[in-house]
Structures are given as C-alpha cells and as structure tokens.
Amino acid sequence: MIKRLRLTLKRDIDESYDILIGHGLLDNIPLDLKRSPVGSKYAIVTDSTIKDIYGERLLERFKEENLNAYLIDFPAGEESKNLSTVEYIVRRLLQYGLDRKSAIIALGGGVVGDLSGFVASIYMRGISYIQVPTTLLSQVDSSIGGKTGVDTADGKNLIGSFYQPKRVYIDPSLLKTLPEREFISGLAEVVKYGVICSRELFEYLESNVEKIKGRDMDTLLHIIEVSCRIKKSVVEEDPWEENKRTILNYGHTPAHALEKLSGYKCLHGEAVSVGMRISGWVAVRKGFWSIDEWERQNKLLKSFGLPLKMDFNSDELIKTLYYDKKVEAGTLMFVLPRRIGEMASIGGRYKIPVSETELRRFLLELS
Ligand SMILES: NC(=O)c1ccc[n+]([C@@H]2O[C@H](COP(=O)([O-])OP(=O)(O)OC[C@H]3O[C@@H](n4cnc5c(N)ncnc54)[C@H](O)[C@@H]3O)[C@@H](O)[C@H]2O)c1
Ligand SMILES: [Zn+2]
Incomplete structure (x- = not known):
C-alpha cells in the first residue's frame, strides 16, 4: 500500500x-x-x-x-x-x-x-x-x-x-x-547589443567612435544606459533563457571556444568580436543576413580596435564547440542576425542549427 x-x-x-x-x-x-x-x-x-x-x-x-x-x-x-x-x-x-x-x-x-x-x-x-x-x-x-x-x-x-x-x-x-585593453574589450558587448536589438544604438556607435574611444563620460553614460535597457528588457521577457535570452549570446558560441583554445589569454570581448564575425558570416551564408551589413558590423568592431581574426585550427574549434552549453542533442546551435537590430528565428525559435559540414565550409571561407 x-x-x-x-x-x-x-x-x-x-x-x-x-x-x-x-x-x-x-x-x-x-x-x-x-x-x-x-x-x-x-x-x-x-x-x-x-x-x-x-x-x-x-x-x-x-x-x-x-x-x-x-x-x-x-x-x-x-x-x-x-x-x-x-x-x-x-x-x-x-x-x-x-x-x-x-x-x-x-x-x-x-x-x-x-x-x-x-x-x-x-x-x-x-x-x-x-x-x-x-x-x-x-x-x-x-x-x-x-x-x-x-x-x-x-x-x-x-x-x-x-x-x-x-x-x-x-x-x-x-x-x-580601466586599462585600455579591458575597456575596448567591453565595447564588443555594446556593438553586440546594437546588432541584436537596436539599429539606433548601432548607428549612434558608428557616429561616435572617437568620443567613445576618448572615454567621453556623457557618451559612455548614454551607451551604458541604452545597453542596460536592452539587457533588462530581454531578461524581463525570458529570465530563464528558454528562447529570447539566447540572442544575448550572439557571437558567443565561437567566442567561448576561442577563449578556451587560447588558454584564456584573449579577453572575453576580443573573442566575442571574432565570434561575431564568424557567426555573422554563418548568418550571411545561410541566407539570413546581407553581406553589406556583415561588413558594416566588422568595420565598426575594427574602428574600436577590436580584433576580427584569431589564429585557430578549424577542427579544434569545432571539437571545442561541442562542449558549449549551446549544443542541443549533438547539434551546433547559433543565434544569427537578419538585419542590424534584429535576430533571425525559425518557427519562433532563435537558436538555429548549423551542421558541422556547413560550419567547416564557412570557417574555411573566412580564413
Ligand atoms: N554573469 C554574466 O551574465 C556574465 C556576462 C558576461 C561575462 N561574465 C563573466 O565576466 C568575467 C569577465 O569580467 P570582466 O571583463 O569585467 O573582467 P574582470 O572582472 O577580470 O576585470 C578585468 C580586470 O580589470 C581590473 N579592473 C576592474 N575594474 C577596474 C577599474 N575600474 N579600474 C582599473 N582596473 C579595473 C580587474 O582587477 C581585472 O584585473 C568572466 O568571468 C565572464 O565569464 C559574466
Ligand atoms: Zn559576453
């Protein structure tokens, strides 16, 4: 009983x-x-x-x-x-x-x-x-x-x-x-917010590169406030990262692997910058994003002094990607832009599967 x-x-x-x-x-x-x-x-x-x-x-x-x-x-x-x-x-x-x-x-x-x-x-x-x-x-x-x-x-x-x-x-x-390298590294996340959520922020960044690099306090206050508003509203919408919150991980799937491969010698933002170039290219090649906007993103990252490339071996990168928490049922998942200020989704889901064969081809094209 x-x-x-x-x-x-x-x-x-x-x-x-x-x-x-x-x-x-x-x-x-x-x-x-x-x-x-x-x-x-x-x-x-x-x-x-x-x-x-x-x-x-x-x-x-x-x-x-x-x-x-x-x-x-x-x-x-x-x-x-x-x-x-x-x-x-x-x-x-x-x-x-x-x-x-x-x-x-x-x-x-x-x-x-x-x-x-x-x-x-x-x-x-x-x-x-x-x-x-x-x-x-x-x-x-x-x-x-x-x-x-x-x-x-x-x-x-x-x-x-x-x-x-x-x-x-x-x-x-x-x-x-804050040391210069740490400051610049942080700017990668700000550019990320522009790409994933706010065309207005992206354009503001493009128009204020020198002021930002010179750490003009009012300009920094503005970009911090806008970034916090974006992060806050995404978290409010999806606190447990069930779907929408994953857009904050744009560029991060490759970035985490790159950080690991570098033995954590590169800073997080530096890896995110390279990661956004990689994820952005995946978005272009899978037909979600225009090559013009991908180049515009890279130009902005570069103008802040962020890296676009890192030395890595594609096989090692792919192997490392499988350890990422963003892998689902053995498939690599990416969040991808469809235009500056908006992320792509399939059936309402922001995580988009990318096969290993595709990724290997795309990485080869980038090197
Ligand atoms: N919880 C989250 O949502 C989230 C998101 C992104 C990153 N992270 C984590 O954040 C960590 C990286 O954080 P970080 O980039 O701030 O690095 P950090 O905390 O290591 O700081 C970087 C360096 O700058 C120094 N420093 C900090 N503020 C300073 C200042 N005002 N003036 C002079 N020196 C200063 C620190 O002593 C340190 O040496 C990683 O562990 C990452 O996983 C967490
Ligand atoms: Zn980050």
Whole structure:
C-alpha cells in the first residue's frame, strides 16, 4: 500500500530591482543604503586591484555613514573564479559574523560579480547582494540578469545559479582607471547589443567612435544606459533563457571556444568580436543576413580596435564547440542576425542549427 502525499509549491515572487546609473554614484552608495537598506551588515567583496583603487574608499564612506561594513578581497583575474575562492570568501564572511540579514556588495568586474553573486546564493542558503560593476563589460552586461557562477578545470561557468541582485549601482566614472585593453574589450558587448536589438544604438556607435574611444563620460553614460535597457528588457521577457535570452549570446558560441583554445589569454570581448564575425558570416551564408551589413558590423568592431581574426585550427574549434552549453542533442546551435537590430528565428525559435559540414565550409571561407 503506497501512500501519496503531495507537497504543493508554486513560485510567484517579485524579484524586481533598480539599476541606478550616474557619475559619482560610488561615493553615494552608503547614503543610499541608509535610506533604503538591503542588509543590516555589508561585506564589500572585491579583487586585489580594485581594493586599492576603490575598495578602501568605499569602506571609508560606509564608516562615515556609521554602517557596519567589511572588506574582503582575492587576487584579481579569471584564475580566481573557482570554488577555492568561493570557500575563502565564505569563511571570511563567517569570521566577520555575517548572518542571513547581511548583504554582499560585489565591487568589481565580471569575475567579482559572478563569484560574489554565487556566494550570495549559497551563503546561509542565500543572502542579498548588490552589484557595483567597475568594468565596461560588467556595467553593460554581467551585473544585470542574475547569472552567477565559477569555472572548473573543465571549462568556464560550469557551476552556478540564477540569483538576482537586490540593486545595481553603475558609476561610469569608475571606467577612467580601466586599462585600455579591458575597456575596448567591453565595447564588443555594446556593438553586440546594437546588432541584436537596436539599429539606433548601432548607428549612434558608428557616429561616435572617437568620443567613445576618448572615454567621453556623457557618451559612455548614454551607451551604458541604452545597453542596460536592452539587457533588462530581454531578461524581463525570458529570465530563464528558454528562447529570447539566447540572442544575448550572439557571437558567443565561437567566442567561448576561442577563449578556451587560447588558454584564456584573449579577453572575453576580443573573442566575442571574432565570434561575431564568424557567426555573422554563418548568418550571411545561410541566407539570413546581407553581406553589406556583415561588413558594416566588422568595420565598426575594427574602428574600436577590436580584433576580427584569431589564429585557430578549424577542427579544434569545432571539437571545442561541442562542449558549449549551446549544443542541443549533438547539434551546433547559433543565434544569427537578419538585419542590424534584429535576430533571425525559425518557427519562433532563435537558436538555429548549423551542421558541422556547413560550419567547416564557412570557417574555411573566412580564413
Ligand atoms: N554573469 C554574466 O551574465 C556574465 C556576462 C558576461 C561575462 N561574465 C563573466 O565576466 C568575467 C569577465 O569580467 P570582466 O571583463 O569585467 O573582467 P574582470 O572582472 O577580470 O576585470 C578585468 C580586470 O580589470 C581590473 N579592473 C576592474 N575594474 C577596474 C577599474 N575600474 N579600474 C582599473 N582596473 C579595473 C580587474 O582587477 C581585472 O584585473 C568572466 O568571468 C565572464 O565569464 C559574466
Ligand atoms: Zn559576453
């Protein structure tokens, strides 16, 4: 005799949050948190580089506002994005006595954001966290949308969770200290937003290359705001990446493989730039996109100083692609543009299958 008890659980939770964007926002974070608190104690988690530039300063501002805050840092770089650092941060949080009512402030680029968000999602079964992105990539992309995670020896972001922050503070003036190569790398994601969602943004970028490269603050504020609006609306439409959200991965299927093949020597945005040239060519050859617009995309990427080519072996690239999470039932899946500002879909699905034979031919044409 089997007795069946049903435990009914339905989720209907409001996970909305504000994204605040403004020059000089960093110094005002403690005051804003005093007005609308996210936790009773705060742990600022950052990397060794940002600690010296902005971490100590932010901690001081917390103290001036008589808020309970601690600073935790780990060595800068992707090599730190692993479970050992997760454990290290957790132990520091415990030492400082952070409890379920406490919050983490992720002050840094995507590495700090992904790690801190992941720690927040598991510490005492989940505590609040706030994103304070300091790289262009994290300001336009990784700080929004709640994807958190760490790498393993087998690949990037293989362990992780969907866990939304409670607030995002974006201060474009922090980008003044960002190394040039990191800054340019972040621009690849901005160009991506133009191609996938906004012809207007794409044209704005084309008309403002010099101002952007010169880091004109008002121009940066504008492109960051537009990028965040695009990311926000795509995430709102499809938070669990069931269909629409995959368009954010334009260029990323080849990019992830290229990053891996380079031993993570190339920066993410650099790989995305090369990846957009590859995916764009696939779109052209499969009859979705015009060659003129593909060339226009490449010209814009190049004008920002982004690479269009990398040394790789096609067979190795294809082999690596199969490890990507975007492979479905053994078939390679790509998201492809149909015009600047719009992605192609088949039967309402944005992931488009590309056979290995096709891809091999297309890659050969590009080399
Ligand atoms: N969660 C997501 O949705 C998402 C999206 C895209 C990328 N990512 C992840 O983001 C990571 C890459 O992030 P990233 O490009 O920001 O790299 P990063 O966090 O490693 O930062 C790059 C370097 O710049 C330094 N730095 C950061 N801000 C600075 C500043 N204002 N001034 C001076 N130096 C500064 C850092 O110390 C670091 O050395 C990858 O791990 C990637 O997987 C996540
Ligand atoms: Zn990306």
